[in-house]
Structures are given as structure tokens and as C-alpha cells.
Amino acid sequence: MTKFSCCFGKVASRKGGVHRELLDVENMRLYTYKDLQIATQYFSPESKIGEGGFGSVYKGTLKDGSVVAIKVLSDESRQGVREFLTEITVISDIQQENLVKLHGYCVEEDHRILVYGFLKNGSLDQTLLGSGHCSIKFTWEIRRKICIGVAKGLAYLHEEIQPHIIHRDIKASNILLDEDFTPKISDFGLAKLFPSHLTHVSTRIAGTQGYLAPEYAIRGQLTRKADIYSFGILLLEIVTGRPNQNRRLPVEEQYLLERVWQLYREGNLELLVDTRIGEDVDIDETCRYLKIGLLCTQSLPKSRPSMSDVMKMLNGEMDVTDTDLSDPGLLNELMSTKTTKNNTSATSSSASGKQVDSSMYGDTTTSYANMSFTTITYR
Numbered sequence: 099m100t101k102f103s104c105c106f107g108k109v110a111s112r113k114g115g116v117h118r119e120l121l122d123v124e125n126m127r128l129y130t131y132k133d134l135q136i137a138t139q140y141f142s143p144e145s146k147i148g149e150g151g152f153g154s155v156y157k158g159t160l161k162d163g164s165v166v167a168i169k170v171l172s173d174e175s176r177q178g179v180r181e182f183l184t185e186i187t188v189i190s191d192i193q194q195e196n197l198v199k200l201h202g203y204c205v206e207e208d209h210r211i212l213v214y215g216f217l218k219n220g221s222l223d224q225t226l227l228g229s230g231h232c233s234i235k236f237t238w239e240i241r242r243k244i245c246i247g248v249a250k251g252l253a254y255l256h257e258e259i260q261p262h263i264i265h266r267d268i269k270a271s272n273i274l275l276d277e278d279f280t281p282k283i284s285d286f287g288l289a290k291l292f293p294s295h296l297t298h299v300s301t302r303i304a305g306t307q308g309y310l311a312p313e314y315a316i317r318g319q320l321t322r323k324a325d326i327y328s329f330g331i332l333l334l335e336i337v338t339g340r341p342n343q344n345r346r347l348p349v350e351e352q353y354l355l356e357r358v359w360q361l362y363r364e365g366n367l368e369l370l371v372d373t374r375i376g377e378d379v380d381i382d383e384t385c386r387y388l389k390i391g392l393l394c395t396q397s398l399p400k401s402r403p404s405m406s407d408v409m410k411m412l413n414g415e416m417d418v419t420d421t422d423l424s425d426p427g428l429l430n431e432l433m434s435t436k437t438t439k440n441n442t443s444a445t446s447s448s449a450s451g452k453q454v455d456s457s458m459y460g461d462t463t464t465s466y467a468n469m470s471f472t473t474i475t476y477r
């Protein structure tokens with residue numbers, strides 16, 4: 099159960115023109131903007147390690163020598179101090195071995211900054227799926243550990259904490275690896291720091307529309323099943339070592355989900371297992387994982403399993419029943435039909451505010467995001 103352990107006081111001090119409110123968030127350090135400037139050589143381009151929809155990330159070294167990832171939230175997150183603190187208190191209270199821990203924060207003037215521990219084995223998009231050199235050998239043992247760990251972290255967010263959290267942005271760049279390859283999910287809870295219509299922006303910037311469940315992308319209908327869809331895509335990426343979309347491949351192979359579905363129907367799934375995986379691989383198990391990926395990406399949200407069932411399937415505690423498998427939800431197909439249909443009036447707005455028939459989703463909690471089709475077609 100998540101508890102609020104934050105205490106906000108009145109304005110406590112005004113130092114160097116900086117308005118500092120009394121910010122006492124348990125388990126978290128409050129940094130000054132100056133501390134973080136020093137840690138990152140004044141946010142130098144050399145310290146910058148990435149940029150996503152929520153802002154820029156810098157690698158920094160704090161005064162005590164610890165290495166951190168410093169996330170400077172973009173202007174769209176201009177929340178009041180109190181709202182910001184309320185949200186990050188929720189995030190900081192959530193601690194589980196497969197979730198990145200938030201160490202501290204900075205809130206000064208317009209700055210809203212989060213400080214995380216730096217994970218030196220990087221994110222899966224840079225290592226496993228990256229085009230550059232990677233010194234990590236992703237054996238099957240390591241990949242299995244990553245799949246199960248991510249499933250565990252997501253099951254925790256979905257089913258163990260109250261109120262549960264829908265991540266909304268499960269993708270390879272949000273899976274970080276620690277020294278012993280324990281995966282850690284990052285950026286959970288961040289969507290709450292932004293207005294809902296902007297939370298899709300990260301997918302535009304990172305070009306990651308391939309992770310978006312069709313019902314979420316098109317109608318803005320957000321349930322846990324949207325995360326489960328994204329997890330399914332990630333699972334396929336981990337087993338095959340291929341990004342969900344690769345424009346350099348022949349047209350029929352560009353979309354990973356489409357390709358997996360095709361080879362599944364032909365009974366040739368094993369052809370997709372990453373050849374870099376090494377000798378020590380259990381092909382039956384890898385194919386089972388690909389089938390779980392297909393179950394998670396079923397077009398109908400209700401047909402996707404819950405994360406706790408996914409975990410049982412990954413662990414071998416539950417059979418993977420694929421007899422009822424039907425077509426996966428392929429956003430690119432829907433997009434091309436819809437784009438062609440709507441190319442002159444592609445501004446049909448979202449279903450924001452509409453009731454969703456929860457029986458269709460197999461999930462009683464639904465929140466909404468604003469989304470227009472124009473936004474989608476530009477991703």
C-alpha cells in the first residue's frame with residue numbers, strides 16, 4: 099500500500115533569490131539547483147546522455163562522489179510545487195527491486211528535476227537493440243532474467259500497490275540494467291507530472307509508436323492492458339534482439355509484431371530467435387516467450403493476460419495456451435487505413451470523456467488520454 103509520507107510546510111527560506119519551500123519528503127534528498135549544476139558541469143552537452151518526452155537526462159557526479167542520472171523535466175511539467183511534491187512522494191514511496199529508485203529532486207523557481215541512481219549497464223535500446231558496439235553478451239539466461247524482472251516490476255505497479263499505476267511508456271529505453279543485469283523499469287509515475295494530452299509526446303520524440311496499444315493510441319483509452327501490450331512488444335524485442343520497427347529491412351519484415359505473427363502461423367517461430375543468443379539456449383522456451391508476446395499484444399484488450407499471469411507463464415508455472423490466439427493489434431495497419439481514409443480531415447478528436455465498456459477491456463479501471471488522429475499520423 100502506498101502511503102503519503104510527505105510534509106509540506108510554509109515558505110521556509112528565501113536564499114539567493116531562490117524561493118525555497120520547506121520540502122521534507124521522506125527517503126529523498128532535496129538538491130539545490132547549484133548542486134546539480136556542479137554535478138553536471140553546468141548541464142554541459144558532454145554530460146547529457148539522452149532526451150525523451152519528459153525532458154533531458156544528464157549524467158552527474160555529486161559532491162559525495164555518487165554517480166547519478168539527473169532528469170530535467172521539460173517546461174510542460176510546470177506544476178505548482180505542491181502538486182509536484184505530491185506526485186513525487188508517491189513515486190518515491192514505491193520501492194521494488196525492478197523499479198528504478200528515485201533518490202532526490204530539485205524544485206527551485208521553474209526547475210523541476212529528478213535525481214536517480216545511475217545504472218551503468220544502460221538501457222536496452224542502447225545495448226541489446228542498439229546499432230553501435232555493445233560489450234554485453236545477452237545470453238538466454240540474461241534475457242530470461244530481464245523478461246521476468248520487468249514482468250515482476252510491472253505486476254507490482256499494476257496489482258500490488260494501491261492505487262495501481264499504469265506506466266504508459268513501457269519501452270526498451272525505459273528498461274535499465276544494473277551491474278548484475280537486474281532490470282529496472284524507469285519513468286513510472288512520470289506521466290502524472292504532465293497534462294494528459296502531452297504524455298504521448300515522448301513516443302513522438304523517441305519514435306516509439308510501435309509500443310502503443312491500438313485502443314490507447316487511437317481512442318486514448320488507457321487501462322493496464324495498454325501497458326501489457328507494450329510489454330508484449332518488449333518481450334518480442336528481447337527474444338529476437340530486433341527493434342519493433344526497422345526500416346532497413348525488406349518491407350514484409352519491417353514490423354516485428356507482424357513478422358512474429360506471420361512466422362507463428364507458418365510454424366517457424368524459432369527462425370526469429372536472436373542468433374547472437376549463444377549455444378546455451380532452450381529454443382522451446384524462447385518460442386514460448388514469443389507466444390506470450392503474442393498473447394500480450396492481442397487486438398482485443400480483454401484477450402491479453404494480466405501481468406501476474408504473464409509472470410506465471412514466463413516462470414513456467416502456467417501453460418501458455420495459444421489455441422485461441424487471433425490477430426495481434428497492429429497499429430501500423432490501422433494507421434494506414436485510417437490515414438488514407440482521413441487524409442483530408444485527419445483531426446478527428448479523441449474519445450476523451452467517453453465511457454469505456456470495461457468488459458471489453460477486462461479491466462475495471464480506465465483513465466483517458468487526449469489524442470487526436472493527427473498526432474498519431476505524425477509519429
Ligand SMILES: Nc1ncnc2c1ncn2[C@@H]1O[C@H](COP(=O)(O)OP(=O)(O)O)[C@@H](O)[C@H]1O
Pocket residue numbers: 147148149150151152153154155167198214215216217218220221223224271272274284285300304
Ligand atoms: N537512471 C539512469 N541510468 C542510466 N541511464 C539512464 C538513466 N535514466 C535514463 N537514462 C538514459 O537516458 C536516456 C533518456 O532517458 P529519457 O529521458 O527517460 O528518455 P526515453 O526513455 O524516452 O529514451 C535513456 O535512453 C537512458 O539510456
Ligand SMILES: [Mg+2]
Pocket residue numbers: 150271272284285
Ligand atoms: Mg525514460
